[in-house]
Amino acid sequence: MEDYPRTLTELEGRFSSEEACRAYLFALRWPDGFVCRRCGQGRYWLGADGRVICAHCQGHTSVTAGTIFQDTRTPLALWFRAIWWVTSQKNGASALGLQRVLGLGSYETAWTWLHKLRRAMVRPGRDRLAGRVEVDETYIGGSEEGVHGRETYKKALVVIAAQEDGDGIGRIRMRRAPDASAKSLQAFIRDAIDPGSRVHTDDWKGYEGLMEIGYQHKVTTLARRSESASTLLPRVHRVASLLKRWLLGTHQGAPSPEHLDYYLDEFTFRFNRRTSQHRGKIFYRLIQQAVVVAPAPYESLIKHVRGPPPKRHKR
Numbered sequence: 001m002e003d004y005p006r007t008l009t010e011l012e013g014r015f016s017s018e019e020a021c022r023a024y025l026f027a028l029r030w031p032d033g034f035v036c037r038r039c040g041q042g043r044y045w046l047g048a049d050g051r052v053i054c055a056h057c058q059g060h061t062s063v064t065a066g067t068i069f070q071d072t073r074t075p076l077a078l079w080f081r082a083i084w085w086v087t088s089q090k091n092g093a094s095a096l097g098l099q100r101v102l103g104l105g106s107y108e109t110a111w112t113w114l115h116k117l118r119r120a121m122v123r124p125g126r127d128r129l130a131g132r133v134e135v136d137e138t139y140i141g142g143s144e145e146g147v148h149g150r151e152t153y154k155k156a157l158v159v160i161a162a163q164e165d166g167d168g169i170g171r172i173r174m175r176r177a178p179d180a181s182a183k184s185l186q187a188f189i190r191d192a193i194d195p196g197s198r199v200h201t202d203d204w205k206g207y208e209g210l211m212e213i214g215y216q217h218k219v220t221t222l223a224r225r226s227e228s229a230s231t232l233l234p235r236v237h238r239v240a241s242l243l244k245r246w247l248l249g250t251h252q253g254a255p256s257p258e259h260l261d262y263y264l265d266e267f268t269f270r271f272n273r274r275t276s277q278h279r280g281k282i283f284y285r286l287i288q289q290a291v292v293v294a295p296a297p298y299e300s301l302i303k304h305v306r307g308p309p310p311k312r313h314k315r
């Protein structure tokens with residue numbers, strides 16, 4: 001049974017104490033009941049400081065150990081407020097906005113929280129897309145939109161998959177790719193789309209060989225340069241333009257490549273839940289995922305990973 005607050009007032013009333021927040025995390029983390037990691041027994045008692053103590057072997061753990069809340073010195077009630085705010089912002093959340101709404105002392109703290117939460121926006125072992133799926137790449141960043149044959153460090157290549165849902169768009173997946181080679185594109189497609197699905201692409205050679213790895217492949221050729229790719233693969237191009245607009249509007253342009261992955265995850269998380277009736281349900285989903293993803297220490301968030309520049313291949 002999915003149990004979540006419906007309104008901000010309900011949230012604030014229910015999650016005003018550490019105990020209430022811990023109990024909620026506990027239920028999401030051990031939905032089938034607590035099991036001790038050391039001895040596998042299920043009986044426990046709760047310590048005053050939030051520790052969970054195994055009644056059999058006296059092993060200690062806590063409801064936040066091994067989650068994004070691990071080692072936080074901030075009250076969980078404030079985290080819950082942050083998660084509510086992040087999930088109720090239709091157009092995404094900025095660090096400055098979060099800092100303001102929670103009255104956080106530093107921008108850095110707000111920024112770190114947002115990045116921790118973005119890591120929870122991808123559910124480990126999530127389903128792949130299936131059915132009919134459009135796939136194409138787009139470039140994010142730089143001001144050379146539409147310029148041919150340029151390579152720059154500022155640009156990132158992003159591969160997007162958008163499921164057909166009648167004339168509309170179903171769920172999406174996206175990922176930054178090192179290049180538009182068959183190796184990179186096939187790796188994304190294998191991770192994002194069920195084999196047997198019909199993958200619709202343009203005639204870029206990087207998409208050759210999809211049938212050999214178990215997909216149906218529909219290829220649409222751009223007959224003339226004047227023909228617009230957006231009319232041939234409309235869903236994936238619609239997603240690309242929404243993504244760019246979102247990055248511009250909410251994040252003042254493209255984030256650095258090493259952070260872009262998390263923004264892509266946030267965009268995907270929001271897009272795939274855009275029709276959800278209850279904000280509370282998204283809150284629930286994000287907390288549920290937050291207790292199963294590993295902690296993200298600040299050092300790992302600011303680590304700079306800069307790969308080779310993406311290679312342009314077309315148009």
Ligand SMILES: [Zn+2]
Binds near residue numbers: 038039055057059
């Ligand atoms: Zn035990």
